[in-house]
Amino acid sequence: MFKKFIISQLSKIKVASKEKEKIIFKVSSLKLIPAEYKEYERFLFQALEKLKGIKDVKVDMENGKIVVIYDSAIVKEEKVLKWAEVVKKVGINNYDLIEKYGEKNLDxxxxxxxxxLDDELKNI
Structure with a gap:
């Protein structure tokens, strides 16, 4: 049920800093996630990169940071921040689904x- 723990930590994500074409989110609990769960980062990448203009997503578990790099010619900072909130909300709203089916039917x-996420993306 560690996936459940990961999802529960989404509500604790905060913007740590903003630079040109880069937003750094602070997630202190990333440090608590064992290395064997690192494979689930790909779902975060997939979710965030659905927004056109997101160039890269880097997770720094040691320092508890998620770095989102975007192309400001394609997407504005406000939209990236809004999308990050949507991804967080969708994750939290699916807490029970993940708990019930995450181990046996991840697909x-x-x-x-x-x-x-695709439906939400239409409204961004």
């Missing part, structure tokens, strides 16, 4: 959440 969970 179903991913497809369900991706559909919700």
């Amino acid at each position: 179903f969970v991913v497809k369900t959440i991706e559909k919700q």
Whole structure:
């Protein structure tokens, strides 16, 4: 049920700093995540990179940071911040789905959440 713990930590994500074409989010609890769960980072990348203009997402577990690099010619900082909030909200709203099916039917969970993200992306 560690995936459940990871999702529960989404509410604690805060903007640490903003630079030109880079937003750094602070997530202190990243330091608590064992290395074997590092593979789930890809879902965060996939979710954030759905927004056109996101160039890269880097997770620094040791320092508890998520760095989002974007192209300001394609997407504005405000939109990146709004999208990050949407990704966080969708993750939190699917807490029970992840708990129930995350271990035995991860593909179903991913497809369900991706559909919700795609729907939300239309409204950004």
